[in-house]
Amino acid sequence: MHILSKSTYIKGLQCEKALYMQKKHPYLRDKLSIEQRAKFQRGTDVGVLAHEVFPCGIDMSPNSPSQFPKKAQETWNNLSNPEVKVMYEAIFQYNDTLIMLDMLVRDGDRWLAVEVKSSLRLSDTYYNDAALQYYVLHGCGVPLSDFRLMYLNGDYVKDGPIDVKQLFKMESVMDYVVEKEDFVAQNVERLKAVVALPHSPVVNIGTQCHNPYPCDFQGHCWKLIPKNSFLFTTALDDHTLFQNYFNGMNTNAMMLQQIDSTSEEAHQIEALETNSYYIDYKILYSLAPQPKPKSVAYLNLLLHRPAVPELDGTRPYEEMILAFALQGEHEYDAAIDPSLLTSLRRDDMAAENCFVWDCFDDHSRWKEAIGLLIEKLSHYEQIVCFTPQNLTTTLLRHEIIQNQAVGYKVFNLFEVLQEAHFYHPAIKRGLTLQRLETALFSESNLFEHSRIILEATSNDLIGYQQAREDLIAENEIVAKTYQQLFK
Ligand code: SF4
Known part of the structure; x- marks a missing residue:
């Protein structure tokens, strides 16, 4: 063997x-x-x-x-x-x-x-x-x-x-x-x-736990580390955190004594101690939309990048829009073009105020999303989303906008929160909507975003339906977050 x-x-x-x-x-x-x-x-x-x-x-x-x-x-x-x-x-x-x-x-x-x-x-x-x-x-x-x-x-x-x-x-x-x-x-x-050792080698936790890959034994090795340890902060790099930890500064109190009380690291430790999140409100409010938009739409795009191109004219990992959910606030409903609505399948309409489009059953239709988005986004002053990608670049790439001088502004909560130094222990492994929900609302109803892609490419009607519902659920968290922070 x-x-x-x-x-x-x-x-x-x-x-x-x-x-x-x-x-x-x-x-x-x-x-x-x-x-x-x-x-x-x-x-x-x-x-x-x-x-x-x-x-x-x-x-x-x-x-x-x-x-x-x-x-x-x-x-x-x-x-x-x-x-x-x-x-x-x-x-x-x-x-x-x-x-x-x-x-x-x-x-x-x-x-x-x-x-x-x-x-x-x-x-x-x-x-x-x-x-x-x-x-x-x-x-x-x-x-x-x-x-x-x-x-x-x-x-x-x-x-x-x-x-x-x-x-x-x-x-x-x-x-x-x-x-x-x-x-x-x-x-x-x-x-x-x-x-061949008779017992596990003695290896302290360290930078190797996250690098080059997140180790899948962290649940075991880190179980004695308090959930609110400064090792879960992100303001300092892992190397510095572990250096402090192994130099005897292994409690939050000791760490706080060593660092500037107005530093980002100190704010993050305080958030850990009080079991809450940290955000620099001064920066956050400076980024708030001015003037307040009269109409806002929350947009959740489901992008798919197949390793092997599925459609003629596309390359490996080339992006396509598999679905989107758009939830508008006021004024918009009356503006929907009735002729457009009749051309859509009944399933595409998930809720009165939420429009869902997808091409799960036939990816060759994906470019229909472009025309629909051009038309629908034009009804709003502001488009709010949460995505690690630059949404403006995505919209430009798909020619949903021809240049940046469009009638609406894109407001990406992901970028805004990062700029405002948003921190919560759960985001040590990256800021996701799921972790944001846990941080802001002490709830975790969401799931990994990748699940929607799996559902959407499952070739299964139940999977498709679940993907639509999950897209809407994600969009609702984006709306709830935006409203909590800016209204
Ligand atoms: S979590 Fe993984 S990398 Fe870190 S000490 Fe344990 S086994 Fe090693």
Whole structure:
């Protein structure tokens, strides 16, 4: 049986304790977020499509972990079978380390190793992945002609059926992985020794808990840290916070003694102590809309960026509008063009004062959103939203506005709250509408925004209906927040 795999090796590079926990106590792991699950699924879908670049291969994927030894033996036998030209998920094991290689392609008397990534660019983690795989392949004695990373080509524009040869591009990392072989060998030995320990290694919490990836054992390792610890503040960087913590300043009171009482860090600690949120009202009010708009619409756009382009004329990860919810305040209802209403499906109207449009069942209709938005937004003086993206840029990109001199102003609560230094312990992991709801209203009725995308792309009528309801629920929180802060 193997001790390390690609994922446990990468985990071990981040933190030895995370590796140990993953191997010995995986049940203590935090639940995967919807966003993480969607990312895994995206990777699988792209990987299967990439097989078409080197078609007619033999799939070596095991049905269960117990099949690893059998599949590793079959992979090995196939290497010497001239009939086998391509293998998918070929399994190799060397020095207790098991890898599954996306594609192994016969190249004369040697083999081309290919690892597929569902992203538009390569990161350090991908290079580390490849280095481990090369270490195992070389250790097993597989003669390689090259090792390449295959990833999505951002310049590819779909025109008819997907042309996989254009959709992907490849980069040789052979020089890099050869150079890293000793580094990998040392780490493999180190990490194997960690797994063999009779108990978990002693590792203090630290910057590695969030970097390069949020560790999924934080629920376990951080359980003794008080929920109101200054370690959950965001005004100072993680490195400074942990430095203070390990230099003996491990309570809020001690930290407050050391820092300027008017600093942002001090305000955040006070918010933690009083179990509330902090906002710089002076800045907030300076950002308030002036003069007060007579008509306001709350807009929630549901944007979708499929890794593999779905529609002709689009590129990988190109954005489309899958749906929007628009909730207007006064004056607007009378202004709705009755002829437009009759052309909409009954389902599109969710509530008297809330307009919902979607193209869940047929994404090729997505550009209908543009005309509808141009018409509907023009009835308002101000458009309020909550999005980490710049909404004006999004509207410009889709030509919903031609330039910024339109009759309404965009007011993005996300940007406004960040500018006003809004803080609540929950936002340590980023400001989301869900966390904002918890902070301002002590409620948590919302969910991860990514869930709406999953529902909207589920090919399921119940999912579609749920996505519409969730879009409206999000918009209602935006409206409630705006009203609480500015009215
Ligand atoms: S939470 Fe931090 S200390 Fe604990 S396993 Fe993860 S990275 Fe290591």
